[in-house]
Amino acid sequence: MRERLTNWAGNITFGARRLHRPESVAELRAVLAGADRLRVLGSGHSFNRLADTDGDLVSLAGLPRTVEIAPDRRSVRIDGGIRYGELAARLAAEGLALHNMASLPHISVAGAVATATHGSGVRHGNLATAVSGLEILRADGSTAVLDRDHPDLAGAVVGLGALGVVTALTLDVVPAFELRQYVYENLPAAALDEHLDEILSAGYSVSLFTRWTGPDIDQVWLKRDAPLTGDLFGARPADGPRHPVPGMPAENCTGQGGVPGPWHERLPHFRMEFTPSSGEELQSEWHVPRTAGRAAIAAVAGLRERVAAVLQVCEIRTIAADGLWLSPNHEQDSLALHFTWIADTDAVLPVVADLEKALAPHGARPHWGKIFTTAPSDVRGAYPRFGDFAALAHRFDPQGMFRNAWLDSLLDCSASLRGETPGDR
Structure with a gap:
């Protein structure tokens, strides 16, 4: 890349060879076809190397905005590039609301969900708990569609970008409130x-x-x-x-x-x-x-x-x-x-x-x-289902296109590629 690309805080300079800004899912598939390693760049509001790569970066900000409210007005399907502020304004105009928001409305929905970003409230789950569906573009160009009844959804929602590119999400909504x-x-x-x-x-x-x-x-x-x-x-x-x-x-x-x-x-x-x-x-x-x-x-x-x-x-x-x-x-x-x-x-x-x-x-x-x-x-040991997640990531992305050095270390990929999970060691 000719441009020096950093995260929001400027403490991380990305090592990507190229930054892509597709304007459609078809263009995104073409990017995947020409990449060996790829990470999705949201609003850049991460402070470590979670989003970094020595391959290609892709921003979904140029995808067509999608805000499709379900007929029963209990959920909304959105694109993978929209930010909370824009989504919130669109929902409010329809008399609807999300259950919570983070401190900044400027962050991308998909990025916040993938990292379990949260608001506050003893009765309220983090932002990822609103997800009732995901559409994930995999390395081979196929799309995995997970709904609330799918056994993989609970593992895929907070996915750290390790499974593929989240092109669309379905979120629960509630009536608007003051x-x-x-x-x-x-x-x-x-x-x-x-x-x-x-x-x-x-x-x-x-x-x-x-x-x-x-x-x-x-x-x-x-x-x-x-x-x-x-x-x-x-x-x-x-x-x-x-x-x-x-x-x-x-x-x-x-x-x-x-x-x-x-x-x-x-x-x-x-x-x-x-x-x-x-x-x-x-x-x-x-x-x-x-x-x-x-x-x-x-x-x-x-x-x-x-x-x-x-x-x-x-x-x-x-x-x-x-x-x-x-x-x-x-x-x-x-x-x-x-x-x-x-x-x-x-x-x-x-x-x-x-x-x-x-x-x-x-x-x-x-x-x-x-x-x-x-x-x-120690991070792996803090999560009872981490071994299941490592296996899920390997199943979705066996060649590791969507991983980077940060994730390889976290997922203990040498074990995963031998058919083990971190819990086996």
Whole structure:
């Protein structure tokens, strides 16, 4: 490639020979026919080499937009290149909604689903749990169509791009709804310890933000349908709009102050019309069982000075359990600790390693698209169905067209090619 292509943050420069931008599935098939290794590039919002390749990259952003609402208005079929902000606006115009959204509406749906990206809420699964169907273009040009009754769907949804190119998805939808967003400041550490579950359950979606400069929580972002007045377990209502990162412009954030608004203008933290900056941050995230939430928070607090020195902000959220094989929330209600770091890889990586060591006793699973240094064997061991997924990936893509060095290491491909699964060793 003549152009120097990087991810959203600029910390990864892709090693691909070519970048393709097909405008139809037929063009995409032609790209596959001429490639030996290929990875799909979504919105580039991964912070590791998950999407990298020494072969070809393909962007699906040029595919025709597809938003086909089912006759019963309970699902929607979409193309593999659409982003959440555009889909949300189209659904809202039809009086429909998704069950949740991530902080940024700018990310691609297929990429977010493939990495189990999530919003927040004790009753709400990650974004991948909305998937009831996938259409996957395989290396030989055939299309695998999986619906909710297909035995492979639970393994394929959070697929890390290892099975093929997701050209279309079917998502569950619900009737459109309104939410109010409130921001509270300075939640006392004692209240967090004594009332953690109550605080995290106080709204449809709840996020706690801290810079770990002290024991208290800096901000609580609470999204709910009913009005709320007074303090929140000792935290005071903010006296105006806030950004999660101090000093950043609050006008980039979705409406606050308890003003009712459409679901897609309250669930994300940031407005769709705001263009996110790039190259100014790195990100890591770990999921632990909710039952270990207090202990995990205490483990991070034990590294407060180390963490705060390279941190912009940390967000604490919850995600409901699911049955997806590679979901970090597989069979466990989870608490997620998300870290937005300064853009200094050398300074951040030692702290990431310290956090991994501190959180490992609490069953931490890293977010697939973020920075982590956990050994592949330890990652595999955190997922009861990982061996099944490795076998599924080999069955869908026996020649490894859709893998890269990152996935080869994770999947332990030497074992897979011998007919074993990682669990056999």
